[in-house]
Amino acid sequence: MKNMAKLGSLWLLLLISGGAAFRDAQLPICNEDAFQPNYIPKLDALLRWRKFPVRVYFVRDAHHTPERQQLAIEGFQQWTRLTDNKVRFEVVDDEQEAQIWVRFDPSSKAGRTDCTYYPERREIIRAEMIIGVKEDVPLDIQSVSVHEFGHALGIVGHSDDSKDAMYPRYTVGKLASLSQRDLNAVKTAYCELFDEERAIAALERTRGLPSSRDEPRKVQIVCGKPRSSR
Numbered sequence: 001m002k003n004m005a006k007l008g009s010l011w012l013l014l015l016i017s018g019g020a021a022f023r024d025a026q027l028p029i030c031n032e033d034a035f036q037p038n039y040i041p042k043l044d045a046l047l048r049w050r051k052f053p054v055r056v057y058f059v060r061d062a063h064h065t066p067e068r069q070q071l072a073i074e075g076f077q078q079w080t081r082l083t084d085n086k087v088r089f090e091v092v093d094d095e096q097e098a099q100i101w102v103r104f105d106p107s108s109k110a111g112r113t114d115c116t117y118y119p120e121r122r123e124i125i126r127a128e129m130i131i132g133v134k135e136d137v138p139l140d141i142q143s144v145s146v147h148e149f150g151h152a153l154g155i156v157g158h159s160d161d162s163k164d165a166m167y168p169r170y171t172v173g174k175l176a177s178l179s180q181r182d183l184n185a186v187k188t189a190y191c192e193l194f195d196e197e198r199a200i201a202a203l204e205r206t207r208g209l210p211s212s213r214d215e216p217r218k219v220q221i222v223c224g225k226p227r228s229s230r
């Protein structure tokens with residue numbers, strides 16, 4: 001009987017410590033100079049999701065069509081391809097499971113993303129994306145999607161170079177494609193996925209549990225109107 005009680009308390013201990021380890025899981029803060037060139041000094045913030053895949057939900061309102069959804073997915077996939085599937089998403093049909101909400105807006109050709117995040121540990125917990133689909137030009141819908149997904153991944157702010165997909169304005173009729181600087185921004189947000197050595201070097205700078213002051217905050221990122229290609 002005594003041994004059984006001991007065994008029981010051992011399990012209890014394992015359960016408690018296991019739970020604590022999960023709650024205390026630390027997220028590294030990466031050195032902003034680790035992946036060059038980048039535009040991180042120009043950003044308002046660089047946030048991150050705790051883990052991948054992030055779950056994307058397309059809101060089934062009057063503006064949702066399978067064609068628009070497919071074009072948006074193709075835009076999002078630029079990030080997946082360029083990061084060798086390290087940054088990835090899955091589309092879910094159940095809104096309850098969503099982390100990123102996507103809506104289409106037929107009155108605009110631009111986009112907007114609202115991010116909800118914990119400022120102290122710079123962790124994003126929810127993103128709501130609006131993709132302008134005015135005129136329904138496939139290339140333009142993809143360009144807006146590439147750009148807005150960058151915001152949803154944690155890039156809060158814009159690049160200062162028109163060659164980057166995270167420049168505030170895309171060019172109509174020309175597919176936005178990710179640059180080395182766009183890639184380096186997302187690599188910096190998730191450095192431990194890309195370069196273990198650099199992540200280990202940065203591990204002393206971690207962001208763990210939020211303090212009681214670390215309340216979720218919402219930021220709205222409004223993107224510019226497209227530029228004419230002429």
Ligand SMILES: [Zn+2]
Nearest residue numbers: 168221222223
């Ligand atoms: Zn933007």
